[in-house]
Amino acid sequence: MADTSRSSLNHHHPLPPRRYIRDNMNAVSPSTTSRPYRSKSQRPCDRCRRRKTVCLIQAEGSSCQSCLKAQQPCAFEMPPTKRQRRTLDTQKRIETRDEQHGPGVASAEGVALHDTPTGLAGLAHRDVTTTVPVQSSPSATTPQAQSHRDLQYRDAHCTPTNPEAHAARILSAMETTGLPYASERRHRTHPHAGTPSNQTTTSYPVQYVRSFEQMEAATAQLCGMSAELDPWLLRHCKFDEYGMRGLQNITCRNVGGVPVQGLVPVHFIVTDNSLIQQDEHRSSDESRRRRMLEDLVPMSHGVRLISLFMRFVQPMLPIVSRSQLDRQLSENTVPAVLLAAVYASAIPYIAHDHVLFALPAMSDSLAETLWGMVVDWIQCDAHKPKLAIMQASLLYLQRLPLRPHRVLADTAARSSFLGSTVALAMSLGLQLESQPWGIPTWEKRLRRRLWWALYMEDKWTGLLMGRPPMIQKDEWDIFDLKEADLELGHRASFDVESDPNTSQDGVIFVFFVQLAGQVEKIQEAFYTLRASQRLAEDFRASVDAARPIRESLQAWYYSLPEELRLRSRAEGQSYRDHRQGVAVLHFSYLMLELFLYRAILRPLARSPPPPPVTNEEDESDSQSDPFFAHGLSSTWLLDDLTFESLEFDQLPDAGFAEFGEAAEVALNAAERCAAILVNFVASLVPQDFDVHWYPWTRICFATITSFITLLFVQAPTSAHAARSRELLKRWSLHLRSQHKTNEGLMTLGLLRLHSLQVEELDGLFSLSPSALELLSESRTKHGHVACEGAT
Incomplete structure (x- = not known):
């Protein structure tokens, strides 16, 4: 009894979508029990046959819906395809299997596993649920399932070439890897409601692969763990193939x-788009969008922009399926929202295309027009999420701000857009591992890359903005990204000539994702509200918390392949082979080192005492203040604070000696980290910026300014004050130099630097005595030189 109940509880892996209610399919009655006969004279057109989709012709003599949407005429010139016959070896294996275990074994297409034993074995440690059993008796087939089966059977993404041979092949792989199900679970007894003895044997039929993206007139959304449709109830449903x-x-x-x-x-709820309320003032007509886009960017120019995108953006953010984009381009079916986002993302790199660079229309204004269309279409289609909407949203988040907004680290609008993108990902079920799903392999890889791109954006934005990340670690279970998830596949029509810097397209993205995991560790350990309250005044605990993270960071760094490492020339100058993204990768790593030292420095100096707080209202109201709820008197705020004994703009003695040599070591290491970053930015060459820099990196330059300023403000000795002041001067020099050619990335950092001029820091901050003394000597020296010059 225990085994039976346990198996039934683990019985279902849910989540798929579908759209089948089409306008001219309403005539199919629910009571219909047989497939409607289709005469050979009514065979589908050539385009629908190639795509393996239903050919729906509204009126005699007109084109089908698919051809009308693609603005192509229907053609009926392809000869009928020959049926593939079962090989003798396959037939023998199937007969042997049926004699031993009976029919009904799920095929690899049905369970959506990789076709190799390795792929199957990789699932053995995961929490994979099962396909819902369906009664194998033909008489038990419901009319709805039969009707749907008739409509869907011709879909290329659903039908394996030889299901029986494929099932036998996967069965053999399952038995080789020892995956439970191949032998002991081919049939499962399901207790019905009532007595336990009332059981029937059910089998697991083939479940065919079908892409979510093939449902053009329907929307699929994830049915969550606590949704009103209980997934543990839905797993008992009788699903079709x-x-x-x-x-x-x-x-x-x-x-x-x-x-x-x-x-x-895992289940998805699929809803026909006609049932979803749309904004009547906004057009969601795809053909109209395509015409608008074609008016701005002709396809001849668009293909060149796609080539630039694949060369400069895709390696750093591989969120586009090359094979699918190539197919959709040939069929003119690329979603307009994705195409516009790709165009806009590629415009900054038109200098690498002699045709596009000579066109006056290819400018920043065109990019802004395209981005405006993208965000408008995203909002218009928010009620019917698709992967194309997700892709366009991620690309929109990569957009650098315009000149007026470059003075801000972030805006509320961008944070809200990131939140909506996370919500979109959750609706699409991107947070769940799709390895065992019945969807095509390319879609599994794409979903995994989309998730990790969003994860990286959320973690870095949260750390750099000091906000809680929106993605919580208990709410996703995606496999680690592997190089196999970034395979190029066949050469696409938009590919440029082979480039040694892009020969392993997207591999560097794997290491960026790994580094994003370190970002999450650092924020959880030091920069959450609770962690800051606990560690801000505890030097020893801060060092102890930093040690394992530092070791993890260094292990990541040493794991980098040779082509992603920095090298040095013999003359000592920084050198890179200009492999795309290497500079961004190492800059990101150094920033995490900075955040570790920034957390360690917090306990090394006490905060200035707070000034007295007065209340213009009746002082009796102060008893309701939380400070006094725990028995604290009003004198707590004024303890040891008198206008006669302490000036408010003076920082108390840091008490540095009480931390001993460990504090000196930590401070020296922090200064060295800052110096490495200053030298690194100074060594960047134009080729290092000739790639996509993530938009959050612009905040990093401002963060460096704040870090070096912190070193100076709380310098405990004159030697530390002199070193940190020299760092500020060098940082100012190099940042101004790099800003000339990289304004979009450097403006925020330079602005912060201008607002923190070294000679005016004592007017902004309560400096340490050593820093004050250094500033005083500097002013005296400059004043003396000025007087000598005047005489």
Whole structure:
């Protein structure tokens, strides 16, 4: 009994979508039990046959819906394809399998596993749920499932070339890897409501692969763990071979999987777009959008922009499927919102294309026009999420601000947009590992890359802005990104000539994702509210907390392959082979070192005493203040604070000696970290900026300014004050120099530097005695020189 109940609880891996209600399919009655006959004279057009989609012709003599949408005429010139016959070896294996275990074994297409034993073995440790069992008897097929099966069967993404041979091949792989299900779980007894003895044997039929993106007229959204449709209830549904089950005006899709313990049931709720309320004042017509885009960027120029995007942006942010983009370009079906975002992202690199560079229209104003269209279309389609909307949203987040907004680290609008992008990802189920799902392999890889791109954006933005990240670690379970997830595949029509710097397109992204994991550790350890309250005045605890993170950071650094390392020339100058993104990668790593030392420095100096707080209202109201709720008297705020004994603009003695040599070591290391960053930025060459820099890196330059200023403000000795002041001067020199050619990245850092001029710091901050003494000597010296010059 224990085994039976346990197996039934682990029984379903849920989540798939579907759209089947089409205008001219309403005539199919729910009571229909047989497939409607289709005469050979009514065969689908050539385009629908190539795409393996349903060919829907509204009226005799007109084109089908698919061709009308693509603005192409219907053609019926392709000869009928020959049926593939089962090989003798495959037939024998299937017959042997059926004799031993009976029919009904799920195929790899059905469980959406990789076709190799390695891919199957990789699931053994995961919490994978099972495909929902379906009664194998033909008489048990419901009319809705049969009707849906007829409509969907011709979909290329759903139908394996030879399902039986594929099932046998995967069965053999399962048995080789020892994955539970291949032998002991081919059939499962399901207790019905009532007595435990009332059981029937059910089998696991083939579940065909189908892409979520193929549902053009429907929207799929994840059914969460606590949703009103309980996933643990839905797992008991009887799904068809596509994992679909109709529930009146919606459809539930089970994404399939294998019965390995652990993964939760995953289902998607698929809704026809006609049922979703749309804004009548905004047009969501795809053909109209495409015409608008074509008017701005002709396709001949668009292909060149796509080539630039693939060369400069895709390696750093591989969120576009090359194979699918190539196919969609040939069929003129690329979503306009994605195409506009790709165009806008590529415009900053038109100097590398002699044709585009000579066009006056290719300017920043065109990019802003395109970005305006992108954000408008994203908001218009927010009610029907697709991967293309997610891709466009991530690209929009990479947009550098215009000149008036460069003085701000971030805006509330951008933070809200990031939040909506995270919500979109959750609706699409990107936070769940799609390895066992019944979707194409390219879509699994793309979903994984989209998730990690969003994860990286959220973690870095949260750390640099001092805000809690929106993605919580208990709410996702995606596999680590591997180089296999970034394979290029076949050469695409938009590919440029082979470039040694892009030969491993996107591999560097794997290391950026790993570094984002270190970002999460640092923020959790030091920069959450609770962590800051606990460690801000505890030097020893801060060092102890930093030690394992520092070791993890260094382990990451030593794991870098040779082509992603920095080298030095014989003459000692910094040298790089200009492999794309190496400078950004190392700059990001150094920034995390900075954040570690910044946290360690907090306990090394006490904060200035707060001034007395007065209340213009009745002082009796102060008893309701939280400070006094714990028995603190009003004199607590004024303890040892008198206008006669202490000046408010004076920082108390740091009490540096009480920390001993460890504090001196930490301070020297922090100064060295700042010096390394200053020298690193000074050594950057134009080729280092000839790649996509993530928008959060612009905040890093301002963070360096603040860090060096902190070293000077709380310098405990004259030697430390002199070193930190020299760092500020050198940083000012190099930042101004780099700003001339990289205004978008450097403006915020330079602005912060101008607002913190060294000679005026005593007017802004309560400086340490050593820093004050150094400033005083500097002013005296400059004043003496000025007097000598006047005489």
